[in-house]
Amino acid sequence: MIAMPAGQDGADTIETVRAFNRFYTNRIGVLDRAYLDTPYTLTEARVIYELAARGSTSASQLTEELSLDPAYLSRMLKAFAGKGMVDAAKDPADGRGRLLSLTENGRAVAADLATRSRESISTLIAPLDETERLALGASLGKATRLLGGGESSPAILLRDHRAGDMGRVIASQAKSYVETYGWNAEYEALVAEICANFLRNFDPSRERCWIAEQHGDLVGSIFLVKGGESTAKLRLLHVDAAARGHGLGTRLVTECIRFAQEAGYGRLELWTNDILTAARRIYQSAGFRLEKEEAHHSFGQDLVGQIWALDLEGWQAPVRLPEALSPASGTPATQPA
Amino acid sequence: MIAMPAGQDGADTIETVRAFNRFYTNRIGVLDRAYLDTPYTLTEARVIYELAARGSTSASQLTEELSLDPAYLSRMLKAFAGKGMVDAAKDPADGRGRLLSLTENGRAVAADLATRSRESISTLIAPLDETERLALGASLGKATRLLGGGESSPAILLRDHRAGDMGRVIASQAKSYVETYGWNAEYEALVAEICANFLRNFDPSRERCWIAEQHGDLVGSIFLVKGGESTAKLRLLHVDAAARGHGLGTRLVTECIRFAQEAGYGRLELWTNDILTAARRIYQSAGFRLEKEEAHHSFGQDLVGQIWALDLEGWQAPVRLPEALSPASGTPATQPA
DNA sequence: TAAAAATAGTTGACTCAGTCCAATAAATTG
DNA sequence: CAATTTATTGGACTGAGTCAACTATTTTTA
Numbered sequence: 001m002i003a004m005p006a007g008q009d010g011a012d013t014i015e016t017v018r019a020f021n022r023f024y025t026n027r028i029g030v031l032d033r034a035y036l037d038t039p040y041t042l043t044e045a046r047v048i049y050e051l052a053a054r055g056s057t058s059a060s061q062l063t064e065e066l067s068l069d070p071a072y073l074s075r076m077l078k079a080f081a082g083k084g085m086v087d088a089a090k091d092p093a094d095g096r097g098r099l100l101s102l103t104e105n106g107r108a109v110a111a112d113l114a115t116r117s118r119e120s121i122s123t124l125i126a127p128l129d130e131t132e133r134l135a136l137g138a139s140l141g142k143a144t145r146l147l148g149g150g151e152s153s154p155a156i157l158l159r160d161h162r163a164g165d166m167g168r169v170i171a172s173q174a175k176s177y178v179e180t181y182g183w184n185a186e187y188e189a190l191v192a193e194i195c196a197n198f199l200r201n202f203d204p205s206r207e208r209c210w211i212a213e214q215h216g217d218l219v220g221s222i223f224l225v226k227g228g229e230s231t232a233k234l235r236l237l238h239v240d241a242a243a244r245g246h247g248l249g250t251r252l253v254t255e256c257i258r259f260a261q262e263a264g265y266g267r268l269e270l271w272t273n274d275i276l277t278a279a280r281r282i283y284q285s286a287g288f289r290l291e292k293e294e295a296h297h298s299f300g301q302d303l304v305g306q307i308w309a310l311d312l313e314g315w316q317a318p319v320r321l322p323e324a325l326s327p328a329s330g331t332p333a334t335q336p337a
Numbered sequence: 338m339i340a341m342p343a344g345q346d347g348a349d350t351i352e353t354v355r356a357f358n359r360f361y362t363n364r365i366g367v368l369d370r371a372y373l374d375t376p377y378t379l380t381e382a383r384v385i386y387e388l389a390a391r392g393s394t395s396a397s398q399l400t401e402e403l404s405l406d407p408a409y410l411s412r413m414l415k416a417f418a419g420k421g422m423v424d425a426a427k428d429p430a431d432g433r434g435r436l437l438s439l440t441e442n443g444r445a446v447a448a449d450l451a452t453r454s455r456e457s458i459s460t461l462i463a464p465l466d467e468t469e470r471l472a473l474g475a476s477l478g479k480a481t482r483l484l485g486g487g488e489s490s491p492a493i494l495l496r497d498h499r500a501g502d503m504g505r506v507i508a509s510q511a512k513s514y515v516e517t518y519g520w521n522a523e524y525e526a527l528v529a530e531i532c533a534n535f536l537r538n539f540d541p542s543r544e545r546c547w548i549a550e551q552h553g554d555l556v557g558s559i560f561l562v563k564g565g566e567s568t569a570k571l572r573l574l575h576v577d578a579a580a581r582g583h584g585l586g587t588r589l590v591t592e593c594i595r596f597a598q599e600a601g602y603g604r605l606e607l608w609t610n611d612i613l614t615a616a617r618r619i620y621q622s623a624g625f626r627l628e629k630e631e632a633h634h635s636f637g638q639d640l641v642g643q644i645w646a647l648d649l650e651g652w653q654a655p656v657r658l659p660e661a662l663s664p665a666s667g668t669p670a671t672q673p674a
Numbered sequence: 675t676a677a678a679a680a681t682a683g684t685t686g687a688c689t690c691a692g693t694c695c696a697a698t699a700a701a702t703t704g
Numbered sequence: 705c706a707a708t709t710t711a712t713t714g715g716a717c718t719g720a721g722t723c724a725a726c727t728a729t730t731t732t733t734a
Contacts (some may be wrong), residue, residue, distance in 0.1 A: 013474035017458045018451075020477040022386065024361070025379070026403060027484060042362070049359065051515075060682055066363060074684055096682040096729040111710070121354045128483060134726055136483045137350035138359040139476040146465060146473045147364060164512035166525055170532075171504025178500035186504055189536035192382070195507075196529035199522045242468070378691070397711060409692055411713055433700045433711040679732070686725085693718080702709070 027124075038113060043068065044076060045113050048102070052110035056101035058091065085109055129221065138216050139288060145215065155170055156219060156248055158255060161209040166195035168218045169211070173238050181275065183299035190299075194235060206232075206263050210255055212239070212248055219243035222252040232265040237279055251284045254317050257286060261312045268312055274304040283308050285318055349646055364461075371669060375450060380405065381413060382450050385439070386425065389447035393438035395428065441526035474592040475553050482552065493556060493585055495592060498546040503532035505555045506548075510575050518612065520636035527636075531572060535560060543600050544570075547592055548574070561597055564606055569597040569649075571607040574616055586619045588617055591654050598649045605649055611641040620645050622655055 003041050028122040040048065053056065059077060063070050077100065080086040085106035091097040102110060125133055171174055198209065203226065212220035227233035239249045251303035260268050272279055274293070288308040296305050376386065383403050388394065396414060400407045411668065414437065417423040422443035428434040439447060462470055511525035535546065549557035557576040564570035571593055576586045597605050607625070609616055625645040633642050 011463060013470045014455050014458045016481075016661060017462070018454055020481050021454075021458075022383070023481050023484070037599065043720075046359070055415035058682075069722060070683065071685080071723080078684090084494065091682095094403040094682080094730075098683075117355055117358075118351050118485045121351045121358075124484070125350065125354070127485075132483055133350045136480055137353040139480040139483070141353045143473060143476040143480065144357050144360050146476070147360070147461070148464070148467055163522070164508040166529055167504045167506070167508025167511055169504070170507060170529070171501040174504055175501035185500070185536045185539070188500060191534045192503055192507070192529045192533035192536070196526045196533060199526035199529070286642070301585075381692075395711080406693060407712065408694080408714080411711095413691095415713090428711095431701075431711080435712080675734105677732100679730105682728085684725105684727080685727070687726085689720105689722080691718105691720085694716090696713105696715085698711100698713080700709105700711080703707080704705100704728090 022030075030164050038116065040109075040113070043072075044171050047073065047076060048085075048106070048110050050078075050111060051100060051102050054109060056099045058097045059100060060097065062100075068102065078099070080106065084186045087205045102314065106261070132241055141215060156243060156246065156251075157213050158210050158212055161211050165218070165221075166199060169221045169236065169238070170195055172218055172221075172240055173236065176238065177299070181299075183301060185233060187299040191236065194223070201225075206265075208256075208259055210252055212243070212252060217242075220229055220252055222256050223255050224263075227269055230264070230266040232263070232268050234260075234268055234270040237270075237282075239278075244278075249279065250285065253282050253286050257310065257312070257315060258317070265312055268310040269307050272306050272308065274306055280306075280308075283310075286310065287315060287318065343367050363385070375453065377446075377450070384410065384413060385417075385422075385443070385447050385450060388437060389444060389451075393436045395434045396437060397434065399437070409592075417443065445621075478552060493549050493551045493580060493583065493588075494586070495547050495549055498548050502546070502548050502558075504537060506558045506573065506575070509555055509577055510573065511556075513575065513578065514636070518636075518638065520638060523634040528573065531560070535562060538562075543602075545593075546595050547589055549589060550645070551580055557585050557589055561593050561600075563568055567601070567603040569600070569602040569605050571597075571605055574607075574609075575606050575621075580599075581615075582637070586616065587622065590619050590623050594647065594649070594652060598652055603649055605647040607645050609645065611643055611644050617645075623647065624652060624655065 038045070043066075047062060047068070048060055050065060053063075059070065059073055062068065063073050077086060081088055083105075084103055087101050087103055088098045089101075091099050125136065128136060170188060170191045171193050174185075177183045179186050198207070200206075202216060207225050208224075209223045210221060211218060218240070220243055222237045223233060223235040225233050234253070237249065237253070237256075257268060268288075269291075270283065270288070272283070273317065274280070290306055290308045291309045292307040294305050296303055373666055375382070375395070380403075384399060384405075387402060391398075396407065396410055399405065400410050414423060414425065418425055420442075421440055424438050424440050425435045426438075429434045462473065507525060507528045510520075510528050513518045514524050535544070538544075543563055545561045547559050548555060555577070557580055559574045560572040562570050562572060571590070574586065574589060574593075576589070594605060594659060605625075606628075607620065609620070611630070625647045627643055628646045629644040631642050633640055
C-alpha cells in the first residue's frame with residue numbers, strides 16, 4: 001500500500017547519468033553527423049562557436065578548451081583562413097603564438113550555425129508544452145551548473161510572494177530544521193500557521209514577504225508583519241544551505257528593516273532561538289539588541305527562545321563590503337555592546 | 338529592490354539547451370574518443386550495450402535504434418563474431434534476417450564497458466556532495482523523461498507524509514487552483530491552515546495523509562482526518578496536471594476510504610466545489626452521495642460548495658479495469674442511483 | 675649568460691571510422 | 705509469377721582525427 005521512498009543514492013545517480021548519456025548520444029548525436037546541413041563538422045562548428053564567443057584567442061587555448069589535436073586544429077584554421085573566415089595576426093606579446101579572430105565573413109557563418117542550431121533544438125522540443133519546456137530548461141540548466149559549466153555568479157533575485165510561495169517556504173524551512181536540528185512536525189505546523197495568517201491578514205502597505213530565488217529555486221525568505229501600535233515583527237528568516245555564504249541573510253534582513261522604516265514603524269522585533277547562531281550574527285550586525293531570553297520546550301526539543309529588537313529611528317544599514325561575510329566583518333561600531 | 342521574475346520563455350529554453358549541448362560535448366565528449374581505455378569505439382560500445390540490453394535482436398533494429406549505417410554495422414558485427422563476442426543465428430521466422438545475441442564472452446565485454454562507464458561518471462560527479470548528486474540525478478532523469486527517453490511507466494508511489502510535505506502540498510494546490518480557476522491567496526491560506534491543524538492534532542491510528550510521488554516530485558495527495566464521533570473527513574484531494582490520466586485520483590480516494598473503514602469510522606464526508614468536476618466523478622464512482630449544496634463566496638469567486646458523504650458500512654471498492662479511466666468506465670452497478 | 679627545457683604552432687604520413695552504391699537473397703504484394 | 709520491398713553484405717572511397725618529427729620562440733636553470 002505504502003511504497004518505499006524513491007531512494008536515489010550515489011550508485012543510483014550514476015545509473016541515471018549513464019542512462020542520460022546513452023539517451024543523449026542516441027537522440028542528439030543524430031543531429032551531429034553532417035552538422036545541421038552545413039559543410040561543417042561538429043568539431044569545426046565548435047571551433048567556430050568558440051572563436052565567435054571569445055573575441056580573439058590563440059590556437060593553444062582552443063585545443064585546451066575543446067580538447068582538440070593541435071595538428072588537426074592547425075589544418076582546420078588554415079582552411080578557415082583560406083576561405084577568409086579567420087584572421088591570424090602575429091601576437092605582439094609572444095612571437096610564437098598567433099591571435100585568431102573571426103572575420104566579418106566568419107561571423108556570418110557563426111551566426112548561421114547558431115540559427116540552425118536553434119532551429120534544430122526548436123524541433124526537438126516541439127512536442128513539449130510550455131510547462132514542460134520550462135521544466136526542461138530548468139533541468140538542463142541545473143545539470144550544467146552542477147557539473148561546473150555555469151557561470152559562478154549566484155544571481156539571487158528578491159521578489160514579492162506569489163501563489164504557492166508560502167508552501168515552498170514551509171517546505172524548505174521544515175525540511176531544513178528537521179534535518180539540521182531534529183525538530184519535529186510541530187515546527188512545520190507553526191510555520192504553516194504563520195504563513196496562513198500572513199496571507200489572511202496581508203496589508204501590502206505595512207507588511208511584506210520577500211522570496212529569494214536563484215535559478216528558479218526558492219533559496220531564502222523573510223517576512224515583515226504588524227506587531228502592534230508602531231511595532232513590526234520580522235519573521236521566518238531563512239536561507240537555504242545551498243545559498244549560504246553570499247550574504248543573502250544580511251540582504252534579506254536589510255531589505256526588511258528598510259521597508260519597516262519606510263512603512264513608518266518605530267520598532268522592529270523578532271523571536272528566534274539561541275541555537276540559530278548564524279541568524280543571530282546577522283541580527284546583531286544589523287543593530288538588533290537581545291531583549292529577553294526564555295527556555296521553552298518546542299518542536300520536540302529543549303530550546304532557549306530569544307526576543308531581539310531594533311530601534312528604527314534613524315537606523316542606517318551598517319557599511320559592509322559586499323560578499324565580505326566572515327563573522328567579524330560587521331563593523332564593531334554597529335554592534336550592540 | 339524587487340527584481341523581475343526569472344522569465345524563461347521558449348527562446349530562453351532553446352538557449353539553455355544549446356548551452357547545455359556545448360557544455361556536455363566539451364565535458365563528456367572528451368571521455369568518448371578512445372572509449373574508456375578499451376579497444377572499442379563509442380559506436381561499438383553503443384552496439385554492445387544495445388545487444389546486452391535486448392536479449393537478441395536483428396541488425397536492422399540496431400541500425401534503426403542507433404541510427405547506424407547498415408553496412409558499417411554489418412562489418413562491425415562480423416568483427417565481433419570473429420572475436421567470439423556475438424552469435425548470429427538464422428531467424429526461423431524470416432530467412433533474410435539473423436538473430437544477434439551476445440555470447441558469454443560478449444557479455445563479459447559488455448560488463449567491463451559498463452563498469453568503466455560507471456567509474457568514469459563516478460569521477461565526473463566526485464566533486465559533488467550528496468545533495469548535489471541527488472539534484473543532478475533528478476535533473477538529468479527529468480530531462481531524459483521530457484525528451485522521451487524514459488520508460489513510459491508512470492511509477493507513482495504512495496507514501497505517508499514526511500517533513501516538508503505539507504509545504505509541498507500547499508504549494509502545488511495553491512499554484513494549481515490559482516492558475517486554473519483564478520482563486521486568490523485565501524485558498525492558499527485555507528490549505529495552510531488545514532495542513533497546520535493536521536500536523537498539530539495528528540492521530541496516526543485514525544488519521545492519515547497520502548503523498549503521491551513520481552520521480553521524486555509530489556504529484557498528488559489526500560488527507561483523512563477525524564470529523565466527529567464516527568465520522569471521518571476526506572480533505573485536500575489533489576492530482577497534479579502532469580500526473581492526470583493514470584487513475585491516481587481514484588487510487589488516492591480508494592486508499593483513503595479503505596483506511597477510514599479499517600480505522601472503524603462509519604461515515605466519510607468531504608467538502609468540495611461543484612466546478613471541480615473531475616474530482617466529483619471520482620467521488621461518485623467511489624459511491625459518495627451529494628448531501629448538500631450551498632453557494633458561497635470564497636477565494637475571490639462565487640462558488641457552489643458541496644458536501645458529499647459515503648456510508649462505510651460494507652463498502653467495497655468498485656471494480657474497474659486498471660488504467661481504464663474514461664468517465665463511463667466505472668461499472669454502473671456501483672454508481673449511486 | 676649559455677644551455678636546456680618547455681611552449682606554440684606547422685607539416686607529412688597514415689589509419690580507420692563511417693559513408694555511398696550496388697549486389698544478393700529472401701519475403702511480400704498485386 | 706513478376707514486381708517490389710526488406711535484410712544484409714561487399715567493394716570502394718573519403719576525410720576526420722592521430723602520431724611523430726620539426727621550426728621558432730620563450731622560459732627556466734645551472
